[in-house]
Amino acid sequence: MIDISRWIEIFNIEDPSIRCQTVLNEIQPKLREIFDSFVEKYNVNGEVLKYKIHTYESTLDTNRSDSKNPKYNKNKNNFCRKAFVGLTYDIYDRVSIFKIEADSRSKTIKIVMDLDFYPFWRAVLNKTNEKELDNLLRKLDPDIEIKLSDDEETLIKNEEFIKKINEYKGRKTPWFKFGLYLPFKSDINEEDLVDLMWDTFVKLEPLRKFIERDTIEHLNSLKVIDLFKNDSTPISLIVYGQKYQVNFEEATKSSNKLHKQSFSIYDNDQLITQGWLELFFREPRELLGVVINGREYIYIQLRKLQTETQYKLKFKKAFRLKGKNNENNENQTYQLKSNQILLDHGFQVDETGFYVGTYDNNSKTFLEPIGEIKQRLITASLIFADVLGAFTLPKNAPEANNNLIDDEGELSLETYSSTFDFSSIEKIISDSQFTFSLDTLRDFHLNMTCLVDKHFVILSGISGTGKTQLCRLYANAVYGLDYSADNPYLRIIPVRPDWMDSTALFGYYSSFEKRYMRTEFLDMLIQANKEKDKPHFIVLDELNLARVEYYLSDYLSAVESRKPIHLHNQDDIEDIPKTIEIPHNFYLIGTINVDETTHSISDKVLDRAFVMTLSEVDFEKYWEKLDNKYKDGLKEEWGSLIDLHQILSKYELHFGYRTMNEILRKLYKNLLLPEDFRMERIKSLDRVISEKILPKIRGDEKIIPLMAELESWTKDTIGMDSITYKNIVRMREELERYGATQFWR
Template structure:
């Protein structure tokens, strides 16, 4: 007999540790006992139940208890601990677990939930026009006794008759909630455990239509993931021929997570030992289908869904390349020109084309789960084709040799063409998740402050990032802007422009351009191009980064922008009646975000109060090398693990005097040490010698000061003498600087 009152009163315990301990001691054993009784009673009727794995909430509760005792996590975890559950999971499909039945005592809601749940993607797949009939059949067969709901900010129930339309609306609004199906029982008075056991069985039977649909989609997803896995495991170097010249392609074994449902595997194209360019194979495990892409030099050239390959008995894989430039980028019919050039080069490179001018990649056999040709051949065709597309677009140029034109047999196949669209969202949770997955070490405090500074004012978005060189100011701008659009840090974002400021910027023409009477045209700038685009696409945020903005006097070249933002009056660009491509005036729209990065040294100017009053100023001088180390690839960690502690010691000493270095310097030092370790043993430097060199080349040149750094130089001299010896470059440089300080009262690395 379950006494509901005893369970519900657990939620009255404010202490997180005690509350979670009660759930662990009382609720979890109860849920386990009922689920075991269910399996014991009904598994003879349905043997499938014996194949399922039992998963519980216990380990999560134990982690919460441990974290609640840690001051670092206690505040964050104070609201954890409001439920206990046991669920049955089918893990027979690769990377496609099915959550068959869950018994949950949700104390906060005073409910007993008996549900089957799934992430949103299967329903997204079946909402497509070609498969929506299967979704509608599932709903029609579903018992009216079952509840359908989502849990976002609150529990939202979905009527059966509205289910398909609701899924389509979620897709339209880019929301992907978990969907729950099942029975809800009030947690009140007393309840017989046997009643819950029988209700579990009743719910399980009524969930059959949902289970059947999810099993079908799960099987197709697992087959696609197995195909993706076989592509990832093919890392044998390959040779490709481009424009009659041979190149080698090396593919890394590591497959890195970019963000949720997106991964990448780097590859490098070499001409003998010279790196020509790098790229990666992009793996999209859910979009909602499974897709792969070939990206070269941060630009995507091939994107294709692979589910048809994995789920057909035999599938001839053809891909058609299309171009979808819009507006001024297609004024002269560039799309058609690129299409014709691409077709010509594919023929020149002996690709097989079908009647739709799609090129042949390979044939996949469903019964063997493999291509009829080696995977290296498949990758060779994909990377080779992407390189050709890059050359046609002019983003990467390969040397041209003699080419032979051979007519190839044509084959027919259904082609899928995806048009890339950019959608933005300022949802902070999503932005934070993408930034954290980017591999950069920006803290929650920095991302949150940057987010608030950029978005708290509806009519003005101007932030200045200050700090020592190499702390990631420009990277923060890029990773944040890309996160707003759901992009990886390395992907090209047409709504972000980084403009290096020049010391000779003296007035507003440096940003807004000017009419040249000599050339009879308006001289447009990158800033103006982005501003014009922002006025055309006012539904999308546009980010402009003025990099090292105080190399020139900011109040000189930024005055028109500042005035226009304050007054909301347009800026006069010209007064030419016959000039059509640039308007006479232009406004600063609300979707225009300006970010400036500044360094403070002898080459820069101070920022005037006029500018400071109109901006938020953030300082990025602190570095978190602990997180930086955690994010490093294992190959670097293995090489520099002994040198790492010494570099941290040096950094700590420098930080006391605000002379420390940032992520860029640390990253470049580690890469040189790693590269040295790859040299033949008889040619490489000893690890300490190599460390001495990078310290002398990357750290010491930035040290300068007066008598206030005497103690710093003494400390560094002692460290370098003990670690490197008196003949080391680092020790010799520091000793010379100590002598100059004693003699002249100030010192620097440069003589």
């Protein structure tokens, strides 16, 4: 006999630690003893022990330890209020098949199956399966009670079970308990309890078979999911004659029911778009989905692959558009158009859809390589996106060549080919007349390309170090062009101080002129959306002449959210879309100078950009690339200028390539004058230093040592009668008298 009164006494022990230990010592062993008797008596044909015995001991022991931890004070009263021993179906995960449980909260001994909500949810999604489930429930022995795990007071009638399932679909899903509830009595005969367990076990057999079948189907579906998520080999595909590379990331668990395998689609090194495979392993179905540019295009139910030994998987796209599109029967129009394009791309298409692959249920794999299956799914998804106009791909792209001029002498955009291969870019730039170190070029290249979904670089530094030239050099080198060549994929736009909002970049609709006021920036953005296989470069020169966070706010928000920017709502404007996205092939570069005419840049902007400083200049390499006429005629002046540059560099007041270039040109021009009109070389140097270098020198007490060095250098190099010397002496005296100085009086 079971001493139920003792069990009640144990469950009511106030101290949770003692309660847990006593349940573990007395109640749990008794239940195990009863269960062992059940197995010994009724496992004649192995029917019971084909399942795995599962007990509650480890959880009770954990609760006992947790009860001593102050962290769990709120839950202590709930610790160790039950004990059980049961059977589980462990084919892929633990599924409860049968158990005997003593529960102090309901004051009952339960002989039940604990079943998840999802198998029943899956059943009611299909009319045939729903009918089968309904018949099973109606034929279930009337002694079997059905209750919710979170509401054991309420019985669910067999004929109302499916209604209850439909009530919970999409909500927090409960568990169901099927079986007997025996109230705590003063004593319970153990032999009678063992016989009752067998009787219940037999009556629950239809449900066990239902759950086992669902579990096996679920397991086989997971094997299909594994085929996709375990393969991240890159693939190639061709859409509208253009070849693309698809690179996959490793699949990651997005939630307790979904894995995602992200992929990126490239034309050469240019990111065209991104997407992911959605691998649902309980939603409630097991699904394979393809998402392109944030929009779903394909969803395949994986259980249907198990319906034949070799299942030929086909997918039929349903364009379920609503509203006015549906009224014009555009759903069918889109389907017919996409089917024709799929046929043109070599797909097998019939009235049931396009062929994806053949799944063999004996080997649990596709007859085709999994990369080929992915290729078909992603190619089809790109075609569907293009048909809908949600994403535009180049059509009939010709082979790239180096002939940039068409027969009529006009630039032909289609003939431009691009590459982000750094070795090619570096060679073109290093062969140019400009001087940029490998470190600078490499850093700029990495900043431009390391983020595949957004590209924003800010170049700062002293004036004349070649910030704008670097932008042009790089953009042209990507297209294999010389620095001076006209690049239709590059725009250098000077920023105006009066730019106060996003209309400076994106334009606006003028109700007065009844037209949309376009901008260079918007035109380039529209072109980038049309030619997604080509990188497009925008340089905002002197970015901070206006407040960057004002006029660039819409751009930064769109890049971060990947949501389109609203432009207008006029139905009669055809050349400007109502909304526009920032595509992945749009590269934004800003150059900045920092002085009293510019604005500081907010953290909002800086957080979204890579900021490079171009203040170092390599005059040694610059001198090597100069024409011999300068090197032959200006050796002495060059040495003096380099000495002066080194003095200024220590105080971050040095000059850049532009200033040096203009100085040398003036000095050389003077040498070309007739001898009667030519300045003396030392006077020419004096003049150009006072005109191009001194005006930028300003500061406070920090530059006192600099002024002393300059005075000494000028005295020894140019002389005390020079204009430069006189200005430096004056500036030094003002610095000592007022604590600050500048060239201007």
